[in-house]
Amino acid sequence: MRNGRKIKLTRANKIILITALGDYYYQQRAMNTGWRETGYLILKVDSLSASKKAAFTSEEVCLARNAVNQLRNKKIKQGQYTDATDDMLLKLI
Numbered sequence: 001m002r003n004g005r006k007i008k009l010t011r012a013n014k015i016i017l018i019t020a021l022g023d024y025y026y027q028q029r030a031m032n033t034g035w036r037e038t039g040y041l042i043l044k045v046d047s048l049s050a051s052k053k054a055a056f057t058s059e060e061v062c063l064a065r066n067a068v069n070q071l072r073n074k075k076i077k078q079g080q081y082t083d084a085t086d087d088m089l090l091k092l093i
Helices: 011-031 035-047 057-078 083-090
Strands: 005-008 053-056
Touching: 005 057, 005 083, 011 035, 011 083, 035 057, 053 057, 053 083, 057 083
Parallel strands: none
Antiparallel strands: 005 053
């Protein structure tokens, strides 16, 4: 694992991350770029039990950060509350 990092995901953060990655996955799939890596990360996050630390590669953290940031920006444009999304983004930084 290159520059691996352990991140503890709560149940709420896990849901936010899967939602963000799902949106990102379909966007990448439409453009036919990088969707396999996102799909594998979705499966990895979904298989994790909540409240346990999981190891992620730096590439996975970067991918997750991009997806969560995109979800956050989408919510801001829609005028929605983003504190939970901000919390997830801080875990990834």
